[in-house]
Amino acid sequence: MQHQSFQIANLRNYLEKQKVSGEIIFDIELGQIKNSMPIKLTNYLMSLIDFNSFIEDPIRKQFLPFMSEFQTSHPMSLIDSLGEENSEVYDGIIHRYPTKLLFMIGVSCPSYCAFCTRSYAVGTKKGFSKKHITKPLSNRIEFLNLYFEKNPQINDIVISGGDISDVKIDVIEQIFEAIQKITTLRSIRIGTRGFLFCPDLFLPNTPMFNLLLKYSKIFQKQGKELSLQTHFNHPCEISNASEKSINYLMELGIVFRNQTVILKNINTDKTVMIDLVDKLINTKILPYYVFHMDSIPYAEHYRTTLKESIAVESEIMGRFPGFLTPRFSIDLPAGGGKKNLSSYSAYDDEKGRYLFKSPLINPQKDFFYYDPLHSLSPRQKEYWEKFKLVYYNE
Ligand SMILES: *Cc1c(COP(=O)(O)O)cnc(C)c1O
Ligand code: SF4
Numbered sequence: 001m002q003h004q005s006f007q008i009a010n011l012r013n014y015l016e017k018q019k020v021s022g023e024i025i026f027d028i029e030l031g032q033i034k035n036s037m038p039i040k041l042t043n044y045l046m047s048l049i050d051f052n053s054f055i056e057d058p059i060r061k062q063f064l065p066f067m068s069e070f071q072t073s074h075p076m077s078l079i080d081s082l083g084e085e086n087s088e089v090y091d092g093i094i095h096r097y098p099t100k101l102l103f104m105i106g107v108s109c110p111s112y113c114a115f116c117t118r119s120y121a122v123g124t125k126k127g128f129s130k131k132h133i134t135k136p137l138s139n140r141i142e143f144l145n146l147y148f149e150k151n152p153q154i155n156d157i158v159i160s161g162g163d164i165s166d167v168k169i170d171v172i173e174q175i176f177e178a179i180q181k182i183t184t185l186r187s188i189r190i191g192t193r194g195f196l197f198c199p200d201l202f203l204p205n206t207p208m209f210n211l212l213l214k215y216s217k218i219f220q221k222q223g224k225e226l227s228l229q230t231h232f233n234h235p236c237e238i239s240n241a242s243e244k245s246i247n248y249l250m251e252l253g254i255v256f257r258n259q260t261v262i263l264k265n266i267n268t269d270k271t272v273m274i275d276l277v278d279k280l281i282n283t284k285i286l287p288y289y290v291f292h293m294d295s296i297p298y299a300e301h302y303r304t305t306l307k308e309s310i311a312v313e314s315e316i317m318g319r320f321p322g323f324l325t326p327r328f329s330i331d332l333p334a335g336g337g338k339k340n341l342s343s344y345s346a347y348d349d350e351k352g353r354y355l356f357k358s359p360l361i362n363p364q365k366d367f368f369y370y371d372p373l374h375s376l377s378p379r380q381k382e383y384w385e386k387f388k389l390v391y392y393n394e
Pocket of ligand 2: 109
């Protein structure tokens with residue numbers, strides 16, 4: 001780990017120097033009390049913020065939320081919205097889709113996104129009880145070996161967050177070493193926001209680069225594809241420094257794909273999403289997914305309605321070559337899996353609720369998604385006011 005963390009104790013001081021008003025600084029400090037994610041940034045990420053438009057800055061909005069921005073969470077929102085803990089086959093190992101396995105490498109990241117879908121586990125926060133990965137790495141690796149032996153149909157592993165850019169090199173190496181022995185694997189994917197948080201961590205001659213160099217060769221020989229899944233939400237996040245690190249890794253034959261989350265007033269403007277997809281294509285990163293935001297508590301103000309997300313999608317569809325057009329998807333609550341945004345089978349106008357079916361995961365079950373409270377008509381709001389607003393923020 002080589003990235004430099006911004007000292008949160010100096011936050012007030014630093015923002016004052018950048019001429020941020022005392023009122024706004026106080027708003028951030030209060031927000032810190034309410035947010036389920038702790039405030040944590042790298043110095044590098046802080047340097048990307050444009051202090052001339054601090055309030056509207058997309059990085060500020062994702063990493064330094066204001067108390068005044070938080071809204072009452074939807075009564076149906078869930079901290080483990082995707083029901084990952086129900087698909088957990090071992091500590092931090094999630095098996096939902098027949099041929100793929102998700103391995104949580106840790107529960108920390110160099111910076112914390114305030115809308116993190118894994119807030120049920122990621123980012124230790126006082127007053128919030130979160131899932132921890134408690135089993136030693138050796139046990140988890142032993143489990144992996146047995147599990148792949150028993151399930152030879154699994155040919156794809158996603159190593160996800162936490163973030164590898166906050167994990168010790170020797171830990172990553174132990175996992176790569178185990179993975180290279182699994183003959184049934186065809187694809188190794190690593191999800192990381194490291195190219196936003198600390199791109200220099202991946203530059204040539206760093207321990208991370210050397211590790212990726214070594215294993216990209218090994219995996220290539222074995223016919224396993226090594227890919228990195230970046231998470232850029234706004235074109236301003238793809239800096240020259242991130243491009244530089246990404247280019248060096250591409251030269252090793254590592255494949256890059258990006259996943260974006262639709263965030264209200266951050267990338268819902270059509271020109272922002274068009275610019276993002278354009279910039280990804282120019283950087284030779286495949287725009288892989290654009291996800292509708294999951295329904296988690298403490299993040300209501302980031303959520304769009306499903307129809308708003310579909311409107312963003314319709315600005316993108318047809319504009320770029322089909323093979324460079326991202327899939328606009330929703331990961332259904334309660335473990336229903338990923339589906340096309342428009343694939344819901346019914347809309348309940350009283351509740352602002354969409355019904356989805358998921359034949360692959362569970363043909364019998366109904367999966368529901370609820371539009372954010374702030375989008376509902378007075379009549380729809382009235383329906384939800386009957387419920388106890390568990391995460392009321394005022
Ligand atoms: C998203 C996800 C994957 C990977 O899915 P792709 O659509 O192939 O990118 C694997 N496992 C779980 C549990 C997931 O949520
Ligand atoms: S980098 Fe990923 S895992 Fe980490 S806080 Fe952000 S969304 Fe969550």
